[in-house]
Amino acid sequence: MNPILEGIVRALQLIFSGDPTVYGILFRSLLFSGVATILAVLWAMPIAILLGLKDFPGKSIIKGFFTAMIGLPTVALGIFLWLMLYRAGPLGFLGLLYTPGAIILGEALLVTPLIVSIATTAIETVDPEMMNLAKTLGASESQASTAVLKEAINGIIFSNVAGFNRAIAELGVALMVGGNLAGFTDVLTTDISAFNARADFATAIALATILLLIVLCINLIIVIARNPKVLLPLGKMPQ
Amino acid sequence: MMAIAELKNVTKHFGDRMVLDNVTLQIEEGEIVALLGPNGSGKTTLLKTLAFLLEPDTGEVFFQGERVTKANSELVRMQSSMVFQKTLLFSTTVFNNVAYGLKIRKRPKTEIDNEVRKALKLVKLEGFEKRSTGKLSGGEQRRVALARALVLKTKLLLLDEPAANLDPKNTSILEEVILTLNRELKTTIVLATHNMLEAKTLPHRIALISNGKIAEIGSSTDIFGKLSRNLASFAAVENTFGGTASLTEEGTTTVDIGEGVRIEMAARSQGEVSVFVSPQDIIISKKPFESSARNVLRGRITQILDLGSLVKLTVDIGKLFTAQITKRSFVEMGLNLDAEVFIAFKASSVQSV
Numbered sequence: 001m002n003p004i005l006e007g008i009v010r011a012l013q014l015i016f017s018g019d020p021t022v023y024g025i026l027f028r029s030l031l032f033s034g035v036a037t038i039l040a041v042l043w044a045m046p047i048a049i050l051l052g053l054k055d056f057p058g059k060s061i062i063k064g065f066f067t068a069m070i071g072l073p074t075v076a077l078g079i080f081l082w083l084m085l086y087r088a089g090p091l092g093f094l095g096l097l098y099t100p101g102a103i104i105l106g107e108a109l110l111v112t113p114l115i116v117s118i119a120t121t122a123i124e125t126v127d128p129e130m131m132n133l134a135k136t137l138g139a140s141e142s143q144a145s146t147a148v149l150k151e152a153i154n155g156i157i158f159s160n161v162a163g164f165n166r167a168i169a170e171l172g173v174a175l176m177v178g179g180n181l182a183g184f185t186d187v188l189t190t191d192i193s194a195f196n197a198r199a200d201f202a203t204a205i206a207l208a209t210i211l212l213l214i215v216l217c218i219n220l221i222i223v224i225a226r227n228p229k230v231l232l233p234l235g236k237m238p239q
Numbered sequence: 240m241m242a243i244a245e246l247k248n249v250t251k252h253f254g255d256r257m258v259l260d261n262v263t264l265q266i267e268e269g270e271i272v273a274l275l276g277p278n279g280s281g282k283t284t285l286l287k288t289l290a291f292l293l294e295p296d297t298g299e300v301f302f303q304g305e306r307v308t309k310a311n312s313e314l315v316r317m318q319s320s321m322v323f324q325k326t327l328l329f330s331t332t333v334f335n336n337v338a339y340g341l342k343i344r345k346r347p348k349t350e351i352d353n354e355v356r357k358a359l360k361l362v363k364l365e366g367f368e369k370r371s372t373g374k375l376s377g378g379e380q381r382r383v384a385l386a387r388a389l390v391l392k393t394k395l396l397l398l399d400e401p402a403a404n405l406d407p408k409n410t411s412i413l414e415e416v417i418l419t420l421n422r423e424l425k426t427t428i429v430l431a432t433h434n435m436l437e438a439k440t441l442p443h444r445i446a447l448i449s450n451g452k453i454a455e456i457g458s459s460t461d462i463f464g465k466l467s468r469n470l471a472s473f474a475a476v477e478n479t480f481g482g483t484a485s486l487t488e489e490g491t492t493t494v495d496i497g498e499g500v501r502i503e504m505a506a507r508s509q510g511e512v513s514v515f516v517s518p519q520d521i522i523i524s525k526k527p528f529e530s531s532a533r534n535v536l537r538g539r540i541t542q543i544l545d546l547g548s549l550v551k552l553t554v555d556i557g558k559l560f561t562a563q564i565t566k567r568s569f570v571e572m573g574l575n576l577d578a579e580v581f582i583a584f585k586a587s588s589v590q591s592v
Contacts (some may be wrong), residue, residue: 129327132292136321137340137387140313147339151330 007205014206021183026210029187032100032174033167036107040167041160044115048159051116052123052152053131053145063120069113074172081106081177098179103187106173111163118162122155123148154226161222165215188214242301243268243395243427244289244319249298251284251451258284259295260451266395266429271421273438273459274431276448282431283324285448286397289429290321302395317344319395320388324403324431326380333359333375333383334368340391358390361419363412377547378409385413389420396420398430404546407519417441433477477561478516484508484591491533491586498557503533504589512591520588521562523552524581525572533586536560540578554582 014022051063083089085097096102126148134144149156171189178185180194188211195204223230244266251259258281266272266289274282287293288300291312300307302315320340329336337355346354359365362382367375372383381401388396401417402410418441420426432438438445438459446456455462482496484504492504494514504514527535538556550569552562560582574580 127325127327129323129325132287132321133323133327134339135292135313135316136290136319138317138320138343138391143343147329 003201004205006202008209010202011206011209015210022207022210024183025186025188025191025207026214028100028185029168029189029211030214032103032187033107033164036104036167037111037160037164039104039108040112040115040163044112044159044163045119045156048116048119048123048156049145049149051120053148063117066113066116066120070117072110072113074110074170075176076172077106077110078172078176081109081173085177097177098181098185100178100185102177103174103185106177107167107170110170110173111166114166115159115163118159119152119156122152122159125155126151157222157226161219165219168215169211241268241303242266243303244429245301246285246288246295247299247301249288249295249300251288251293251295253284258451259288262298262451262453264446264453264456266427268394268427269421269425270444271417271428271430271442272444272446273442274429274446274448275433275438276431277433280448281451282433282448283399284451286321286399286429286431289395290319290397291316292321318393319397320391320393321397322384322388322399322401324399326377326384328372328380328383328387330373331371332368333364333370333372336372336383337387337390339387344391354390355386358386361389361416362386378405381405381409382412382416385416389416389426392424392426394427396426396428398428400431400433402432402434404544404551406546406549414441478518479513480515480558481511481513484510484512494589496558500536500557502536502589503586504591505585505587506589506591508591515590516560516584516588517590518551518561518563520584521560522583523554523562523564523568523572523574524583525574525578527581528583530583531585532583534589535581535583537579537581540574540576540580543574543576552580554580556582 047066051059081102082097084091085094085102086092087097096105130148130151131144134147135141139147169189171193174180174185174187175190175193178187178190180186180190186194188207192204192207192211195201195207242265246262246264249259249262250257260281262281262285264285274285276282284293288295291300291302291307294309294312302318305311305315307315329339334355337358338351341351341354355368356365359367362385364379364382364386367379367383372380375383385398385401398417401413405413417428417430421428430441442459444456445459445462447454447462480494480496480502482494484492484494486507486509487493487503490507492506492508493501494504494508494512495501496514502514502516522532527537536556538554538560540552541555541559542551542553544551544553545566548566550564550566552564552569552574554560554562562582
């Protein structure tokens with residue numbers, strides 16, 4: 001059979017048979033990239049709010065830096081982190097290398113520029129008079145900022161989703177600082193690469209299919225949660 | 240009477256440009272003041288200074304006798320509100336927009352519901368609470384913005400071009416609301432406008448603004464009564480022209496407004512005058528036609544501004560005239576930029592201001 005078809009059949013088998021190894025890999029992928037995104041949001045959002053709402057010297061340089069870093073190759077960040085974390089490296093004492101912590105830290109750093117850039121743009125797109133409008137209606141400085149952020153909420157959510165997508169889909173960081181240790185630091189992308197190297201194309205394709213389905217499902221859920229009305233046309237379909 | 244707000248020797252720069260030039264202005268409690276001046280004359284900056292949204296570079300701002308500083312501006316802003324020229328609404332429901340300031344003031348929910356309903360009734364948008372603001376017409380959005388400010392019942396209400404580019408129906412609703420607020424709640428209102436008629440009907444006092452200065456200030460009758468030199472130089476105001484009037488044999492008046500343009504006016508007048516023709520009173524035709532209109536002038540369309548159901552045309556006949564016609568006529572006549580047209584208006588439509 002064609003390896004792609006074989007892989008898809010195998011993917012369905014693995015999903016529906018409840019294979020513990022596959023679900024373990026899937027669980028780790030979701031967990032590591034989820035925690036990494038939350039961590040990144042925690043420090044990226046204050047930066048985005050500052051860049052989006054305030055004017056200060058050097059602002060455009062900082063914005064330019066984050067925009068440029070969106071394209072940071074994952075292996076480049078991976079090798080840099082490896083050098084920081086390996087036993088003789090400056091952060092080697094932390095003992096993080098080849099642990100989930102290293103993957104989470106690396107992916108959080110990886111997606112930070114993306115979240116900062118998209119969220120900053122979303123905040124800046126709100127009419128600058130919005131701040132004055134809230135103020136003239138009685139809002140304090142911080143209440144007025146909140147009003148502006150509310151107007152930018154769609155873009156902000158999009159920035160977080162985009163961050164998660166990049167985290168779950170990246171390979172370089174997870175491979176270099178996670179080490180693809182089976183049952184401990186292996187995730188979908190690292191296993192796809194490993195099975196491919198072992199010429200087990202069917203399993204590689206199966207895992208790739210699962211990754212694709214997961215990304216599609218999560219994004220679909222977010223779209224529907226944001227605007228349940230997108231489901232309306234389905235109800236109108238001929239029975 | 241007591242001054243509710245006061246500017247003393249206020250100057251303001253944006254970069255190198257001086258926008259307010261040593262402005263001193265007292266707003267008395269309970270009055271309606273119009274700031275009349277062309278675009279870019281500093282009206283908006285003046286309003287924002289009165290709304291305590293902009294700090295002057297030099298000079299002082301007072302509210303009810305108290306000097307406004309950075310420290311107390313948040314508190315003072317609770318007692319004034321401004322409606323911007325560009326309608327900005329929060330992208331949520333009409334209710335949430337109008338309730339915003341009341342929520343900030345932590346009023347009880349039943350009171351908020353009640354006040355929002357009353358404010359929407361006043362601007363003739365009853366039952367609009369649950370609508371989303373994105374689906375309203377331009378005029379309705381403008382009225383929501385007004386309701387959102389007036390629901391706060393602040394002592395001072397600042398309106399930036401409240402009726403600019405609105406159709407007559409929405410304009411009259413707005414004017415009615417402004418008068419009601421002033422009469423029943425004794426709200427002090429300062430409004431910026433470049434529309435002569437608006438300035439003539441609403442306010443008690445008028446300040447003529449030009450180049451960041453108050454060129455003249457006085458009662459409505461004073462400013463429009465005497466043939467102010469300043470008013471004549473306000474040609475940048477829509478369809479307002481300064482000129483020399485002379486009587487004709489038939490008892491009407493001809494006004495030479497320069498560039499070889501002479502227009503006929505029903506009212507008798509002589510010497511220096513300022514005249515105004517309402518854009519609604521001007522008829523556009525593609526060919527000269529016989530009618531009772533005493534003024535028929537040939538020109539070219541130099542600007543087209545789409546206002547939804549209405550279209551504003553600027554016609555160059557030597558002087559620039561603005562005409563307002565319905566979108567339907569505009570489409571049916573197949574008008575476009577640079578087209579040659581005739582403008583026509585009655586001698587009685589020409590008002591001496």
